[in-house]
Amino acid sequence: MTRILRIELRRSAVLWAAATLLITGAWLLYSARERWTTGYMLLALDQRWYLPLLLGLAMAAGAAQGRRDHRCGVGELFASVPRPRAQQVVPMLLAYGAGMFAAYAGATGLAALRIVGTAHYLRAGAFAGVVAAGATAVVAAAWFGLAAGRILPYIATAPALAIASMASPLVAQGITGHREWLSSLLFPAYGLDGPTDFVSLPGRFSLAQVCYLTGLAAGAALLFAAAHRRARLTALLPPALGAVAAVLILQGGSAYAEDPIDPVARELVCTPDTPRVCVARLHGGVLPEVTPPVRAAIATLARLPNGPSRAQEYLGPGNKALEQSADTLLVPFAIGEDGHVIDPDRIEGYLLDNVGVLPFPCPEGRSGPDPAAVRAATSWLLGTEPEGPDAENDRARELLRSLRKLDEREAATRVAATRQAVLTCAPGPASAP
Structure with a gap:
């Protein structure tokens, strides 16, 4: 098996496909940095944003490889080989599966090198779960591409799969009936844009996604290995089992939390x-x-x-x-x-x-202190002058001159009263230092 696998690696395009996925994934992360330089979990979540493109590449590569037998006209020759079809396809499945998984994980590792000196917090289990779900999705996409290329050995199959993958986020909610938990489960790139740096993904949800995606991958492998049309029906069983397991893990959506926050990170x-x-x-x-x-x-x-x-x-x-x-x-x-x-x-x-x-807005019904008094108190602290020709700054300069005529202790007491008025949104002494 090892010798056959080496031959398959040399003869097929799996190494080129894996290298393309690795370079594309790393390039996307480095060229579109947003939140992920803050921490490793954000890196893993942001990488999932690009899954529609990465899945499209994986499916296109698999579809191009899947039509190899048809393109070379050796379908009947391989069908006459006295070995089960499953044994014939195992090396190809292993090669593409390992290559796609390694490429996705490798892109994560290359990006992590950028923050290894500044990002010190890592929940290894949660991070590994997010990366594993993304990598499993890429493997499932590559195997489905192999099956699609074998069943539909047309030139248009590969680009059609890539386009469909990239368009999938547009139809996610429509397919799932606008159920957030189901959209996030079925489409791994959906619903990962939390409001803060502390956004996370619970281990339960990653486990549910891995179960569902593993079922898809197993179904795609069976579809690729099926020798007859009836055998292809068995490919529906693993995805169904994976989906059922995922729904049970999430308790029908009741265990799903929207925009989850990692309390330890805070x-x-x-x-x-x-x-x-x-x-x-x-x-x-x-x-x-x-x-x-x-x-x-x-x-x-x-x-x-x-x-x-x-x-x-x-x-x-x-x-x-x-x-x-x-x-x-x-x-x-x-x-x-x-x-x-x-x-x-x-x-x-x-x-x-x-x-x-910090300049928080005051609650309704409270006006807060005189802005000119606040500027005067701030200028007294900094030893500067309020800038600007408007009336408010003129008033602030007048109040600042009054403050500077006082001794240090009295002026500090009045500035402290101004600060307390800003904290409590009360007019108080801040209106007249």
Whole structure:
């Protein structure tokens, strides 16, 4: 079997097909970087976005290979060989299966090299499940292409399969009756665009997808190996069993969670010394980049009584009520395509703007403090002047002159009162420093 497999690798186009898939997959990831430089799970999920194209390539390669016997006119010759049809096709199935699986996993590995120095958080099981489901889908596509090329040995078969694969996301919801869980199960590239960096895919869902896709792959292999039309009917059984197993695992969709979040990725990791600076575990690799400008901002705000003594990453709107307090400085930042923080030199200035408070909108019915007073308090902290010729800046400059006439302690107390008013959306003393 090993010798036959080596011969098949040399004679068929499987190596070229695998190399094309590997290069295309890696090129797509590197040229269209969006979220995945933040972490490994996002890399695996983003790679699945490109599955319609990768599946199309795999099916087209399989279909071109599947029509080889017809193209060479040796169908009757091979049919007369006194060996079961299944034994004849096993080397081809193994070659294409292993080649496609390795190409998909290899593209993931090549992309992961870019973030190995900055992405420190990895849930190996969940990551492996997402990659395994994508790789199994590519194997199933290649085997289905082999079967389609053998049954329909036409030149148009390969491009037709590729086009159908790339168009599949457009009809996903229509086919499944707009059931999100079923669309995500049947179409592995669907429904992976979570709202934050902490999006994940539960192991249960990956297991369900692997069961379903394995059934498809087994059915495609039986279809390719079938010698007669009646035997082709048996190819329907594995996909049906795989789909049933997947539905049972997901409990008919009740176990499906839309936009699932990895809670461990959101846990805070902090500097060992004070003042403590904390970021999400997912972003732990950039903590050394964030800490210096954040501590510089905390040192500036230390001029105020009861100023912030710690800082943590701002994780999203749901954390406003818990985290926006006088003692804690919220730190918003973004990670660029190189895996490092974008413009770390600007973090300090951004944190000190608006007297060290993120500019959340006030609840309905609250107007908040006088914007001119906030600008004056911020300028007092930074030692700058409000810029601009408008009336609000004129008012801010007037209030700033009043602040600078006071002694340091009194001015700091008034600025702290302004900051507290911004935090609580109250007019308070912030309207008249």
